[in-house]
Amino acid sequence: MKRLLEVLGLVALVQDVLGLVQEITGRPHGWGLVRRLGFLDGYEIYASAALLVLAFALFAAAESRKSE
Numbered sequence: 001m002k003r004l005l006e007v008l009g010l011v012a013l014v015q016d017v018l019g020l021v022q023e024i025t026g027r028p029h030g031w032g033l034v035r036r037l038g039f040l041d042g043y044e045i046y047a048s049a050a051l052l053v054l055a056f057a058l059f060a061a062a063e064s065r066k067s068e
Helices: 002-025 044-064
Strands: none
Touching: 002 044
16 A cells, blocks of 8 residues: 555656646646646646645655555
């Protein structure tokens, strides 16, 4: 379970970085998940910030679990 939380945290962190880079540079690289979700149009930066918080929460949850 700890490894799963770490992997999900890493995926959320990578998606956050990709989303922020796309929004700051203005280049649609097409790699980020946030850009592909239509209901987030206009809220990409907020969604990327939420992914950052989610990533740190997943890392904290993984750290609090005993290693298995």
